[in-house]
Amino acid sequence: MKILVCISNVPDTTTKVKFKEGDSLFDDSGVQWIINPWDELALTRALELKEDAGNSVNEICVIHVGGAGADATLRKALAIGADKAVRIDACPADAYHVAGQIAEFLKENPFDIVFSGIESSDYNGSSVGAMIAEFMDYPGISSVTAVNLDDDDIQLSRAIPGGKQVLKTETPFVAVVQKGIANEPRIPSMRGIMMARKKPLEVKAAAEMDVLTKSVKFELPAEKGACKMIESESAEQLVDLLKNEAKVL
């Protein structure tokens, strides 16, 4: 069984965001790039499944749609343990475009399981995984918190409001994963980093694909007013303020 993990290359979560060209573009100068946190967890779970002898998972490939700037992030994924990486050389214009590119790749290179993160922490589009499933006409499972393969019997858990569901499905399918899928992301070891240099990172030409949306402007949120401090002895005063000033009770 082969697993494809979709990787988004995003600014480190502590980045102070800035814009340029009349607030029409994200200013990426000085930005540290990381594997999107959920994608990193998805990759971790994929590697755990490969290491588990109780199933036939034997190949983990990561895929990214973007420019050469993301190669360092893909090398990191290889250092963590992915067997190979594919980069589709296209500007990741919108979710439709990215999902369409990955679907074109999948049509030529079938995988049994496709993992995608619930959202990308830059544009928060939360739609690539489900779009891939639709382009491919695959079943898709969202909000996935656990994936287990027992003798290739597929069992997934997903979060539902106030509870969880356990599901069974068949390959091929897309799982859109979130918190819980793996405990902690893996950190590349020295040996992993050395090995990653020899692993394949294949760059593929982009397919013909429409772009349906574009970002035209960015703005920063309004500054928050000062915090009103209340004495720890004055719980009643806080209750009063919440009722009569903030009017949230």
Added chain:
Amino acid sequence: MSVIAFAKNWNGKFKNSTYELVSYTKELANKLNTNLIVLSIGEVSNDELNTLGKFGADKVVSVNNPQLNILTSRAYAKVIAQLAEKEAASVVVMSDNNSGKAIAPRVSVKLKAGMVAAVQELPVSLDPFVVKKRVFSGKAFGHVQIDSEKKVVTIAKNCFGLIENQVEVNIEEFAPEVDASLFKIQVIEEEEQKDKVILSDADVVVSAGRGMRSPENWAPVEELAEVLGAATACSRPVSDEGWRGHEEHVGQTGKVIAPNLYIAAGISGAIQHVAGISRSKCIVAINTDPEAPIFSVADYGIVGDVMEVLPKLTKAFRNSKS
């Protein structure tokens, strides 16, 4: 022409977020000079469907096919896209919840309609069609233009509120084609905590962090939540340590919530935590450290020990009720 809102039900009932969706879409339809059609899929009584009329839904299309009693994103997307084509819909609107996240992207692909998730308000402009959404996990807003003829948007919870606009509801039945091959996922087990306030729906949330020091110390958090009818939440290290379940984790990598009131006890207010709570209408912070970053995003703050302050708050809220 028309605009379609997909009204999901939970065991045959709608939620406030459904009525917010209808309020929003009605306003959008008015601006576009077109009709609103609300689509309901699954078993929902006429009485319940009629409640949508309070928020301006004069036409409700109901799809009642036993195959669709369990939500399957693939099949639901097919139904929504069929209706959108039949009614020449220009925009399809859904709520940005678990099911909206699963279905909307599929509808987008089916209709080749540009999609934007979790928009914050009515479009900034209609021609071109530009919507505003949070980007970089709340550090900024982006204006996104949808260039395709058809459009799909999901709306963030609590972004619009309810607008009453009582009309008579006309219910139409619609029998789309759905074939068995769309159902490849089988639910084998389901657990639901019926007695708990659901975090993503809650108006009030009491949340606690590592400042609680140990999982045995959670009683004051739960007591305050109980008095307020609130859901409980936590910071990431608390759920990573297994002190609380993953479902309580809020923040950049957990849930993004938008309650009226968020009470943060013993939470430092790291940027990744704030990403999940900054849409709260009002934030109260309790922390021993007056320099904790949480105070720079809070509306009200108390410097003090959670183990002392929380019981006092519980008592004050209880007294104010009686």
